[in-house]
Amino acid sequence: MKKNRQTALIHAPRKAPQYISTVQPPLFRASTIIFESTDALFNRHWTDRYDYSYGTHGTPTTFTLGDQIAQLEGGEYSLLAPSGLSAINLVNSCLLAHGDEVWVANNIYGPNMEHLRNLQTRYGIDVKVYNPIDASTFQPSDKAKLIWLEAAGSITLEFPDLTQLVKKAQAHQVLTVLDNTWGAGLAFNAFDFGAEHLSVDITVHALTKYPSGGGDILMGSVVTRDQKLHHQLFRMHAIQGIAISGDDAAQVQRSLASxxxxxxxxxxxxxxxxxxxxxxxxxxxxxxxxxxxxxxxxxxxxxxxxxxxxxxxxxxxxxxxxxxxxxxxxxxxxxxxxxxxxxxxxxxxxxxxxxxxxxxxxxxxxxxxxxxxxxxxxxxxxxxxxxxxxxxxxxxxxxx
Ligand SMILES: Cc1ncc(COP(=O)(O)O)c(C=O)c1O
Structure with missing residues (x-):
């Protein structure tokens, strides 16, 4: 079909061969993702591991980074968010509902506590604070849904009694979420730690810190090994429109090597x-x-x-x-x-x-x-x- 110049400028007639081998993976920037056919459109499902449907959902660039973060932390599935705090908020808003009890370490990252206090006021979520170095102060009731852990804690750097806290949470069917920014997947494995090979349910990581490493990019992640939990978080991630830019993902991906x-x-x-x-x-x-x-x-x-x-x-x-x-x-x-x-x-x-x-x-x-x-x-x-x-x-x- 002969095209007018304006159309030809958009639908370029020549395309260089697409795939070469490079040190860093190619960068995809996308809001729209083009489907090859209606078959491709209708045969996909959001639970497919690499479901390409729209930019917010994921591109090869963001999925590659997400996979690497999950691997770094010893998890399986990951979601990326535009900051560490937005990753924290995703977990809180997805997993807590009216009447739930949430336990928070006394030395938790301050804005996380602030977010939970805000949920407490508006949605009747009961926020309880425990001393991370004394597991006996964590006393979950039958309404307890979630415990936030941080190792080591913010500013005062007390290292929590992770073993006893996680064991107690598991005994009471309380979900364990670790802010893993300090350990970064390198000081210990949050999904297999201690002599008893314990695991938390979810990690949140401010990729803004070590993974970015440049002091110039904001990003966060949520990692789990549990597919059901991941899908629950994934739905909330999608309806909240949480997305990161391909450029930022590529920058963080590049920094992971060092x-x-x-x-x-x-x-x-x-x-x-x-x-x-x-x-x-x-x-x-x-x-x-x-x-x-x-x-x-x-x-x-x-x-x-x-x-x-x-x-x-x-x-x-x-x-x-x-x-x-x-x-x-x-x-x-x-x-x-x-x-x-x-x-x-x-x-x-x-x-x-x-x-x-x-x-x-x-x-x-x-x-x-x-x-x-x-x-x-x-x-x-x-x-x-x-x-x-x-x-x-x-x-x-x-x-x-
Ligand atoms: C322990 C911890 N978690 C989460 C965050 C939030 O990360 P971001 O700055 O990417 O929102 C920070 C930021 O200082 C932090 O120190």
Whole structure:
């Protein structure tokens, strides 16, 4: 058929051969996916593993990344979301209904708690908080539907008693969901951990951190080994219109090749820093699960048998350092940049006042302002030097 120029520009007459072998898989960008025939349209079903029907549903690019994340974490099925928090919200909105009870660790990622509190107010979901290092504080009623776990927990980095918490949840038919961002599938296998080879039901992962590794992409995942659960989550994912861009998926996919090397490097640097920080008199407490003085250390030893941790370490300043002083410390750091998140190339610092941040009181933490260091890929000795300089200036300021 002879075509007008405008049509010919759209329906290109020549097509280069489509498939060559490349280091990275080809990138698909799609909202519309074109069916070869009505047979192809009607013979597909949304439960097919790779059902290509519309961009929100998945493309080879997003399915490839999803498969890799599931494999990394020891799971089977995965869903991708535009941020870690949207992956968390997908789980909450899919699995919780009016009258359900949900259990949340005291040190859970703050916005997750906020989302659950919002559901509590609007939909009558009962939010209960437990102490992650004391499994006896998790007391599910017959309305309990879900328990949120995080290993190690946000900011204060207590490692939970995963074994007892998961066993108790299983005994009460409570679904276990782990925020796996810290372990990232590399510190331990959430679907086969500990001497008893226990497994959580679902993991959520902020791919924004280590899988992206660049500090420039937001993404999250939900992984399970249970096909029925996956389909339930998949339906909610579809009706909520949760989708990610092919470009972002390709970027994360590309970074996965270096993820383990980065994670192990950052884990080692954090240990080096932690040892040094412990010697500094300005800090009342140094928090890192690999440190024998940190809460939950024995659970970390039991689960993270390869000795790895995310590159995070928190310190609590001695009480004489007030907000003005701790702010001055943060402002005087040069390599550590003030910003949220972690897992990227640049080291980050953030300060927190724990007062009012937790539902339960914590007796294992000293009074004082908390600073969290997120270790990037810089040389650890330079990072130590940076903190040492800021502490020196802080002392001068205190003595003025
Ligand atoms: C433990 C944890 N889970 C989830 C998230 C949310 O990830 P995102 O920033 O991609 O929404 C974060 C972000 O800081 C986090 O620290």
């Amino acid at each position: 993820m383990q090397v980065r994670y192990e490097h950052q884990s080692q640097s954090a240990l080096t820093l932690m040892q040094w920080l412990k010697q500094q008199p300005e800090f009342a407490q140094v928090l890192h699960p690999a440190d024998s003085a940190s809460a939950g250390h024995t659970y970390w030893e039991e689960i993270c048998t390869n000795g790895h941790s995310a590159g995070l370490v928190s310190v609590i300043f001695q009480p004489e350092y007030d907000l003005k002083a701790v702010r001055a410390f943060c402002d005087r750091l040069s390599l550590f940049k003030l910003g949220f998140s972690w897992g990227g190339p640049i080291s980050l610092v953030m300060l927190y006042d724990l007062k009012g941040m937790r539902a339960l009181e914590h007796t294992h933490l000293q009074q004082g302002l908390l600073v969290r260091f997120c270790i990037g890929l810089e040389h650890p000795q330079d990072l130590i030097q940076d903190i040492e300089n800021a502490l020196k200036q802080l002392k001068i300021l205190q003595n003025e």
